[in-house]
Amino acid sequence: MSWLHTMIVIPFIFALFVPFLYKFFTPRIHTGWFVFIVPLLLFLSLLKYIPTIAEGKTVYHSVPWMPSLGINYTTYMDGLGLIFGLLITGIGTLVVLYSIYYMSKHRESLHNFYVYLLLFMGAMLGVVFTDNVLVLYVFWEMTSISSFLLIAYWYQRKKSRYGAQKSMLITIFGGLAMLAGFIMLSMITETYNLREMFNQVDVITAHSLFLPAMLLILLGAFTKSAQFPFSIWLPDAMEAPTPISAYLHSATMVKAGIYLVARFTPIFGGNAEWFWVISSIGLITLLYGSINAVKQTDLKALLAYSTISQLGLIMCLLGLGSAALYFGYGDEATVYAAAILAAIFHLINHSTFKGSLFMVVGIIDHETGTRDIRKLGGLMGLMPISFTLTIIGSFAMAGLPPFNGFLSKEMFFTGVLNASQMNIFSMDTFGLLFPTIAWISSVFTFIYCMILLFKTFAGRYQPSKLEKAAHEAPLGMLISPILLASLVILIFFFPNVLSHYLLQPALIAILPIFAESGGIDVKISAWHGWNTELFMTLGIVGLGTFMYIYLKKWSGVYGLFSQRWTLNAGYDFAIERMERFSEGFTNQYMTGFIRDYVVYIFAVLIVMLGGSLWLFDGIAMDVSNDAPISLYEGGVVVGMIIAAITVPLAKSRLTAIIAVGVLGYLVSMLFVIFRAPDLALTQLVVETVTVALFLLCFYHLPEFRKATVPMRFKLTNLIISIGVGVIVTIIALSANSTRLFEPISSYFENSYDLAGAKNIVNAILVDFRGIDTMLEIFVLTIASLGVYTLIKLRLAGRD
């Protein structure tokens, strides 16, 4: 176990203690203060890795997990993983701090909240620091599950449950598709390790499973990162508490899909399909998200759609940048590699400004009791700090200086402009679409940023519509968004520091061809002169302001689209249909009658055993080694058959019980004949006690009723029991006639030397297989306790 392994495990281990901490210290100390230590410690220890990673080194550790299956728990850290690790722990720290003030320690079940949060943190660290695809898959699904639990945190609300189910169904579906893709990759490369897969890119590219594997893995990435048309789960995920929305659903978990795409770029990048699928889906998502965000009235829904749109932007950049691998190392590759750099840069920027915006929206919700922009307004004077933070966040999101969003937005424009000049992948035909759609989306982005800012803080204050009188939040709640907002500004002024220590190493991880040159020579700067990108931004501000002012005039356009044909309506329809279908199907065979279930079991027994005997040609009959039958033995067997047949035919309970008793005694006769004195003795004793027990109990049970079973049932019963009888006979005959191994009992015949016992059976029971016997006594004890309680137990109000 290396420190990297330990870091992944720490959140899980700490989660075990959270319920106790909650129990002992609530309400004196908010549980969050204990949890706060975990991400802080992890963040600080991750900071130590920055210089190592910046030098171009990587960290690699392996611990065998299931060696027989070739599954090792391998951790690996490069520039890409480190950025995600820092985001997970850094924003995690701020979110936990924020949640201490957001989640009331008197009303909320904090232990659940923090256990889920730590579960997520550990799983997410696992996703970004593991090198084994199967381990990655396990952690990946764990993030889906913890996200599900957190969305459904207020599970009393119907909408929370709906949103949780939706996110779970979509992301787990994608996760399973991704697993299939992983398995295909490992079938091609015969390894589960990413590092080893990277060495076999040629083999993978040439293989016929290349395209299916690629599409399946992308399905996982797109569902997780809420790309169109899987984006529908993200707005409903906003039912989670706001710290969670800030953490999982904007800063970290939804970026897992981005991580996956970036991680697999060395394998799939440079191919036309990879380029087209990612960049076009990203572009569509960017447009879809930004247009939909404008019509939202709930602040969190607005932010959710804006997150979808921004994720689309990053995805699109990753798609465009993957072209760099087509060219190999060189100047042309550098041009497209800049798009990858922009993607990583925007990823960090988005986490900072979106995180702070979510936290501010949480503050507004907390202090006014609503997030509806129709009720809000005029908070500028009442909440000046929140107002300032919103200016920083939304201007950064709109891509205005002096905030970090401006830099990455300009780089995005450079990327799409370069892509339109591309002469590969038939880009010369569609190239111009990229800058056009990017520009239109950015206009809408600008509009929703202005809505977020001005509809909330400008305009008329309407105290009558608010649940509480608005006032500024406590300082503790403001610390986290203030820190994030100051990062937004700091990054604008010192982008190249960030670039040197974090972006370039991550770029090398995504595009290994630049490993030797140590990254690409791109200086991020705010001023490039009067170029196309700047004019695009100016155009956005101009048109965006115009459209925002006349929003009322044209927003009616949104009403033109029918609500019946939305993606959500399709999802609801499908879910409802599937529920009804599976309910009908399940009710068909889950009847609630024990008899039916027993019938299934026996039917499966007949079909499986009989089928495999027949298929593998296992039926055999060989009577040559049989022992001779004496008249006496034949008599005992006939007696047993008669006794057995009496039982189902018996009219009275007494006859049936006595017949079973006779059968038992005859069995012990057989034991005597077959040289098994111990068995015979035990059988005699047990049979006597059992019959006594039956006679004691039957008195309390009702008489045999005249069978009211329909003929059809009786016939099925008969057929099934005959089937079972025949199958068992065939198995017994075949097993007797085919001896595959020599008996091992000659070993036990040395029991006197080995165990000092002359009775071999007893020696086996108490010596050779002593633990078996001990457990058998255990079963007896449990059964006797059960009998005792069943007799003594008094159900309240019943007896």
Next chain:
Amino acid sequence: METLMSFLVGILFMIGTYLILAKGLLRIILGTSIISHAVHLLILTMGGLKTGGPPLLGLKNTSYTDALPQALILTAIVINFAVTALFLVLSYRAYKLVGTDDMGQMRGNADE
């Protein structure tokens, strides 16, 4: 003898299964009891019948019957006894509580 035993085991299994498929609790218990007898005989038959003397070293036989199946059956007999006892008391208790021993009427609640 082994062939005869195989048929006996088959017949016992058939009758036991038929009883288990019945509705009355007592019949079901009797059915499990018969099936367990059948299983014991099946194991014993698998080990070969009458291939030597009883597995007691003091008797100075030259060969012994297979002792391992016997040990297994001994365990099985005792466990079977425990299960039957528990099952009987459970059915007694269930009858007292529910007022029927008909499996067709013991169906749990609709929302389970």
